[in-house]
Amino acid sequence: MTKTKPMAIACFGLPGSYTYEAMMSYFDGKDIEPQYASQFEDVVQAVARRQVRYGVLPIENSSTGGITDVYDLIHRYDCHIAGEKYVRIEHNLLGVPGATLADIHEVYSHPQGIAQCRDFLKGHEDWLLHPYFSTSQSAEMVHKTGDVHIGAIANTISADMYGLTILARHINDNTMNYTRFFIISAEMEESDDMDKITLVLTTKHKPGALYHVLGHFFYNAMNMTHLESRPIKGRPFEYFFHIDVMGNIRNPATAIVLHNLEEHCNYFKILGNYPSDKGGNIR
Known part of the structure; x- marks a missing residue:
């Protein structure tokens, strides 16, 4: 019987890191072959070049906010979000x-x-x-x-x-300190239990543009859980907006909302639709 080859995973940091902890928890029970990298970009490149199946990266901390370089890299290398994991941080x-x-x-x-x-x-x-x-x-x-x-x-x-x-022990300022990690892949993945969407967009350069974009979620009862802005290189005072919203793109009503939203944006891209961690580690 042919033995199945372990799944290659790119992990930021070294064994023992919080990213390592997130990786081991997310892929618990699966046969994996971790490959460690000291730079965020090395992880994303390995995924984009299909040298590994997945990559694991920190994206957001409950104390210090979004790790914006990771958003930029995922977008730049045309990677996708396949999952997330929350890890409690105890420095x-x-x-x-x-x-x-x-x-x-x-x-x-x-x-x-x-x-x-x-x-x-x-x-x-x-x-x-x-x-x-x-x-x-x-x-x-x-x-x-x-x-x-x-x-x-x-x-x-x-x-x-x-x-x-x-x-x-426990020297972090916030005793309820968590980091959210993304599991990224080269291709968009779908599963029956996907309930969270991450997308990136730019609004039209006119007053109230972002307000009208966010109104699509409000008036359709879609829960937005995260909003992060990033400057667009070479275009002063214009921004990419990275947004997390709860939903499944297979749902016809959700698909209509996203289609209508895209019509009102200069740029629109879904980075991933994936199963949320559902706060299982937050306590």
Whole structure:
């Protein structure tokens, strides 16, 4: 009997990252072959070039908002959203075995990790803060240096994987801190349980244009859950709008709303219709 080849998945960061946690949870029970990347664009490129089946990327944090570079990359490389996963974020300060909090002079983490721990870091204003590729790569780097004066902001999985000591627990400002992750694919996918639509559009350049666009959702009782604007390169003060709305494009009423909406936009594209995580990890 021929053995099925594992499904290749591109994952931002290294084993132990929050993206790793999202990937393992989303693909739980499936035979996968993770491929790790230190840049968002590397993940999206791998998907667009069909080197992997899916990619996993952070898209939005409940404390710091949307990760806009990821929206831009998905759109630029013509990729699609196949799913989402929410992961609770619990940052810790990690150091090498034997280090104490008093030993720390420098801290590494992903820029989002640093931003989400501002209150804790204000109590240590003498520390040098170094934005780094990802939380897990920060933990790996601290492990490799073996320096008691260097710490990393990361999760407990990274602490276990890289043999680090937790010097301070739960240091994120928001105790109910979650990150939403996108699972992306090269092709648009469909499933029976898809109930969330992500689309990108530009409005006509006239007063009230966005108001009229959003009215399509309001007057048709479609719940809009997210709105993110991004500047259009080379066109000052004009924007792409990334919108999440609940619905299934197979539903005739939803299809009519989206068709009518497209008629009132300069640019309109559905990035994905996929099963929502339904807040299963938010508690």
